Amino acid sequence: MSHRELKDCIFCQIAAGQRPASLICESELTLAFVDLRQYNAGHALVIPRAHLHDVRDLDDATGAALMSTVTRVARAVSTAFHCEGMSLWHSIGEAGFQEVPHLHFHIHPRLKGDHLFQLYPTSPPTPDRTTLERYAALIREKL
Ligand SMILES: [Zn+2]
Numbered sequence: 714m715s716h717r718e719l720k721d722c723i724f725c726q727i728a729a730g731q732r733p734a735s736l737i738c739e740s741e742l743t744l745a746f747v748d749l750r751q752y753n754a755g756h757a758l759v760i761p762r763a764h765l766h767d768v769r770d771l772d773d774a775t776g777a778a779l780m781s782t783v784t785r786v787a788r789a790v791s792t793a794f795h796c797e798g799m800s801l802w803h804s805i806g807e808a809g810f811q812e813v814p815h816l817h818f819h820i821h822p823r824l825k826g827d828h829l830f831q832l833y834p835t836s837p838p839t840p841d842r843t844t845l846e847r848y849a850a851l852i853r854e855k856l
Contacts, residue, residue, distance in 0.1 A: 724815035728762045737786055742778040745786045748819070752829055755794030755822040759783045765816045767805040779818070787820050796822040800829065 726732035728744055735747040737757055748756040759782045761775050771779065783801065791799060800821045804811040823829060840848075 722764055722813070722815050724760050724813055724817065725764050728760065737789070738782065740778060740782060742775050743782040745782055753794075753796075753822045753824060753827060755790045755796065755820075757786050757790055757820045759786055759818045759820065761816055766814055767811070767816050768803060769805075770816065779816075783818050783820065790820050790822060794822050795824070797825050798823040 723732060727734040727746065737745040737747065739745070742763070743759060743761055745757055745759045748758050750756060759779060761771070761779055763775065765771060765775070768776070787799060787801060790796065800823050801818060802821075803816070803818045821829065
């Protein structure tokens with residue numbers, strides 16, 4: 714990763730205090746702040762301080778710290794704002810609609826019928842058990 718890439722990363726700039734953000738909390742390894750876009754009030758982001766692209770780059774300590782902050786902030790958002798449910802998501806790559814190439818989890822309050830997004834634009838296939846077992850084996854081999 715080039716120096717320029719890091720310098721231009723808006724989340725690295727926020728972590729370094731070089732760009733304004735409405736901070737929720739920070740720890741040695743993580744940071745949580747309010748997203749600029751508030752489709753439903755309370756939309757927050759949680760990031761590692763380190764410039765990591767996505768969860769595949771996480772070490773165990775940073776991963777544990779990240780999930781701890783996600784959990785704390787999700788609890789707080791769900792009680793601070795009107796919230797009938799929540800969506801938590803982490804996008805990876807262009808195909809996954811990752812907009813900032815610095816690992817981040819969205820914590821988003823949901824309201825019934827808010828049309829923020831829904832899973833599966835069409836009904837997905839439900840393969841037989843043999844196929845599911847084969848998929849599990851393919852993934853296990855790579856653990
Ligand atoms: Zn970054």
